[in-house]
Amino acid sequence: MKSGLIRALIVGASCTVTLVSTAAAQRIDSTRYDGQALRYESYWGSARIIRGADGPLVGTAGWFRSFDVEKLVASSAPARAEARVYKSNSFRASVVGTIGATAAVVGVALSANNSNNATTPILIIGGLGAIAWGAQHLHIAFSALSRSLWWYNRDLARPQLAPLPTPVPIPARQTEQGERHKDSQ
Amino acid sequence: MSRLTPVLFGAQLLIMGANAMAAQVSAYDENALRVESRQGNLQILRGIEGTVVARAGIFHPPKVANLVIQSDSALAEAKIFERDYEPGQWVAALGIATLGAAIGASRISDINPVIQVSLYAISFAALGYGGNRLHSAYGALSKAIWWYNRDLKR
Numbered sequence: 001m002k003s004g005l006i007r008a009l010i011v012g013a014s015c016t017v018t019l020v021s022t023a024a025a026q027r028i029d030s031t032r033y034d035g036q037a038l039r040y041e042s043y044w045g046s047a048r049i050i051r052g053a054d055g056p057l058v059g060t061a062g063w064f065r066s067f068d069v070e071k072l073v074a075s076s077a078p079a080r081a082e083a084r085v086y087k088s089n090s091f092r093a094s095v096v097g098t099i100g101a102t103a104a105v106v107g108v109a110l111s112a113n114n115s116n117n118a119t120t121p122i123l124i125i126g127g128l129g130a131i132a133w134g135a136q137h138l139h140i141a142f143s144a145l146s147r148s149l150w151w152y153n154r155d156l157a158r159p160q161l162a163p164l165p166t167p168v169p170i171p172a173r174q175t176e177q178g179e180r181h182k183d184s185q
Numbered sequence: 186m187s188r189l190t191p192v193l194f195g196a197q198l199l200i201m202g203a204n205a206m207a208a209q210v211s212a213y214d215e216n217a218l219r220v221e222s223r224q225g226n227l228q229i230l231r232g233i234e235g236t237v238v239a240r241a242g243i244f245h246p247p248k249v250a251n252l253v254i255q256s257d258s259a260l261a262e263a264k265i266f267e268r269d270y271e272p273g274q275w276v277a278a279l280g281i282a283t284l285g286a287a288i289g290a291s292r293i294s295d296i297n298p299v300i301q302v303s304l305y306a307i308s309f310a311a312l313g314y315g316g317n318r319l320h321s322a323y324g325a326l327s328k329a330i331w332w333y334n335r336d337l338k339r
Contacts, residue, residue, distance in 0.1 A: 139222035
């Protein structure tokens with residue numbers, strides 16, 4: 001009778017401990033996601049990386065910006081690999097897109113001034129072609145960034161595999177820029 | 186044997202707890218959404234396999250609300266996306282068409298300059314307005330997916 005009572009107590013205690021520890025682990029997991037998970041919003045060719053649903057702007061990447069996405073997602077290996085794809089394609093898109101836009105604007109300006117000659121259509125068509133090529137690479141870059149952040153957020157759910165990401169020092173210039181943007185909104 | 190019973194039972198419960206955690210991680214791997222762009226077309230992909238679950242057509246948005254219906258916050262953002270995406274695309278397209286017309290008009294030598302200026306003004310205004318609506322739509326889509334993926338872990 002006595003041993004039966006002890007057995008029941010042990011079983012009840014272990015059941016309670018398991019349930020409580022599982023719930024606590026889930027709560028820690030949710031808190032990690034709420035506080036750390038990243039997302040991005042495209043903004044005129046750049047990517048604004050934001051922590052949380054309405055959280056702080058971590059940085060703005062793209063269009064000759066120096067913000068290092070790879071460093072931000074360094075805690076997850078697949079996220080880092082995708083961040084490298086983002087970086088290379090974003091740079092190509094920035095260079096070719098800017099050259100194309102400049103050529104197209106010069107072409108339109110020449111055309112508007114009635115300085116019609118053979119170079120005007122070449123500048124406009126060539127410029128638009130370069131913009132299209134740049135846009136294509138920008139799409140590839142944004143897809144890679146999306147995958148990178150997806151992997152990073154996914155690995156937040158694995159505290160036993162990935163340590164809590166160390167806070168990335170945000171460059172002062174980016175922070176000021178983020179605050180300026182926040183103020184303007 | 187009787188002493189072993191509670192130990193075995195406790196171990197079983199711990200395994201159950203570990204399985205619950207693994208199931209939670211698996212829910213993210215299998216169901217978490219992300220946005221990608223293929224050939225300029227917006228697509229929503231699910232899970233580690235990257236199954237395409239929705240894609241945007243010409244001038245119509247992907248049905249995001251149906252995908253994220255399980256999460257209230259995500260659903261609210263998805264509705265904003267669906268509200269802003271289509272008008273944003275139409276007005277931006279109007280802006281591009283008007284810009285084309287303005288460039289074409291500039292090549293006609295005896296055209297009234299007021300028409301030229303008006304066409305450029307309309308095109309830039311339309312591009313600005315459409316761009317802002319699209320920006321609002323993409324922002325809402327980003328939030329919708331963030332909320333949905335977050336709620337997978339609850």
